[in-house]
Amino acid sequence: MTHRxxxxxLPFQWRDVEVRHNDVDTDQKLTNLSLQxxxxxxxxxxxxxxxxxxxxxxxxxxxxxxxxxxVVLRGRGQCxxxxxxxxxxxxxxxxxxxxxWHQFRAAPDDHLGFLCIVDKNxxxxxxxxxxxxxxxxxxxxxxxxxxxxxxx
Amino acid sequence: MTHRxxxxxLPFQWRDVEVRHNDVDTDQKLTNLSLQxxxxxxxxxxxxxxxxxxxxxxxxxxxxxxxxxxVVLRGRGQCxxxxxxxxxxxxxxxxxxxxxWHQFRAAPDDHLGFLCIVDKNxxxxxxxxxxxxxxxxxxxxxxxxxxxxxxx
Numbered sequence: 001m002t003h004r005x006x007x008x009x010l011p012f013q014w015r016d017v018e019v020r021h022n023d024v025d026t027d028q029k030l031t032n033l034s035l036q037x038x039x040x041x042x043x044x045x046x047x048x049x050x051x052x053x054x055x056x057x058x059x060x061x062x063x064x065x066x067x068x069x070x071v072v073l074r075g076r077g078q079c080x081x082x083x084x085x086x087x088x089x090x091x092x093x094x095x096x097x098x099x100x101w102h103q104f105r106a107a108p109d110d111h112l113g114f115l116c117i118v119d120k121n122x123x124x125x126x127x128x129x130x131x132x133x134x135x136x137x138x139x140x141x142x143x144x145x146x147x148x149x150x151x152x
Numbered sequence: 153m154t155h156r157x158x159x160x161x162l163p164f165q166w167r168d169v170e171v172r173h174n175d176v177d178t179d180q181k182l183t184n185l186s187l188q189x190x191x192x193x194x195x196x197x198x199x200x201x202x203x204x205x206x207x208x209x210x211x212x213x214x215x216x217x218x219x220x221x222x223v224v225l226r227g228r229g230q231c232x233x234x235x236x237x238x239x240x241x242x243x244x245x246x247x248x249x250x251x252x253w254h255q256f257r258a259a260p261d262d263h264l265g266f267l268c269i270v271d272k273n274x275x276x277x278x279x280x281x282x283x284x285x286x287x288x289x290x291x292x293x294x295x296x297x298x299x300x301x302x303x304x
Contacts, residue, residue: 002245002246002247003231003233003238003244003245003246004244004245004246005241005243005244005245006243006244011243012243014243014245038221038223038245039221039245039247039269041219041221041247041249043218043219043249043250044198044218044219044221044269044270044271045197045198045271045272045273046196046197046198046221046269046271048221048223048269066195066196067193067195067196069190069191069193069196069198069200071190071200071267073243079155081155086155089157091157091158091163091164091166091225092155092156092157092158093154093155093156093157093166093190093191094154094155094156095154095191095193097193097195098195115223115267117191117196117198117200117269118196119196119197119198120197121197
C-alpha cells in the first residue's frame with residue numbers, strides 16, 4: 001500500500017515520483033513536456049503515466065499497435081487522433097485505437113496534463129514518413145493542427 | 153477513437169457512459185455509490201472505472217488477489233488500506249496491494265470520486281469474517297474509521 005499526495009507547492013507533481021523531462025523534436029521544433037510514472041506495479045498489467053505538456057508544446061506525432069486510455073486532468077489543449085481534432089479540457093476521456101496517428105497539444109497559454117493508461121507489454125511507437133504526413137494533411141483541420149495554428 | 157467529455161450540467165458523468173448505482177450493505181447500513189466504466193477496450197489489459205461515493209457513504213470493506221491503482225478526482229474522504237487510514241483529496245494516488253483489506257469513505261459533507269484502474273482478468277472480492285474484523289479493529293484508528301466516526 002502506498003499513498004502519494006501531490007506536493008503542496010507543486011501541483012501535478014507527486015511525492016516520491018520521479019519527474020522525467022523529455023524534449024520532443026518534431027519538424028525542427030523543440031517542445032517541453034514531462035512524464036511521471038504514477039503506477040508501475042508488479043500486480044497490474046498496465047502502467048499509469050502522467051504527461052504534462054507546457055503551454056504551446058506538444059507530444060510527438062506517432063502511432064503504435066497498442067491502445068491508449070487518456071483522462072485529462074489539467075489545462076486546455078487539443079488532440080489529433082486518426083484524422084480528427086478534438087478540443088480537450090479536464091476530465092475529458094480519449095481512447096486512442098491501434099495504429100491511429102495521434103498527437104496532443106497544449107493551448108498557447110495553458111498546460112495540458114493527462115493520465116495515459118497503457119499496457120506494460122507494448123510495442124514501440126512509429127513516427128510518420130513524409131508520405132504519411134502528405135496523407136494526414138489532406139484531412140480537414142489536420143494541417144492547421146500540426147502547424148500549431150488551430151484556434152483554441 | 154472516442155472522445156467523451158463530461159456532460160455540461162453533470163460533473164463527473166461522461167457522455168455515452170452508463171451510470172450504475174450500487175447499494176452496498178455493510179453492517180446493516182446501506183450506502184449509495186455509483187460506478188462508471190470509463191474504458192473497457194479490447195486492446196487494453198485494464199479497466200478504468202470511476203467510483204463516486206456520496207457524502208457519508210462508503211465502499212464495501214473487502215480484499216482480493218488483484219491490485220488497484222487509485223487516482224482521486226473529486227471531493228474529500230478517507231481510505232483504509234491494510235491497517236492504515238489515510239486522508240484523501242483530489243489527485244492523491246493510492247496503491248492497494250494484493251490481499252490488503254481496503255475501504256473508501258466520503259466525508260460527511262462531500263463526495264469522494266476516484267478512478268480505479270484494475271486488471272480485466274481478476275478474482276472476486278472477499279468480505280471479512282467476524283474474526284477478520286476482530287483483528288482489524290485492534291489497529292490504531294481502524295475501529296473509528298469502520299464506525300464512520302473518524303474526524304475529517
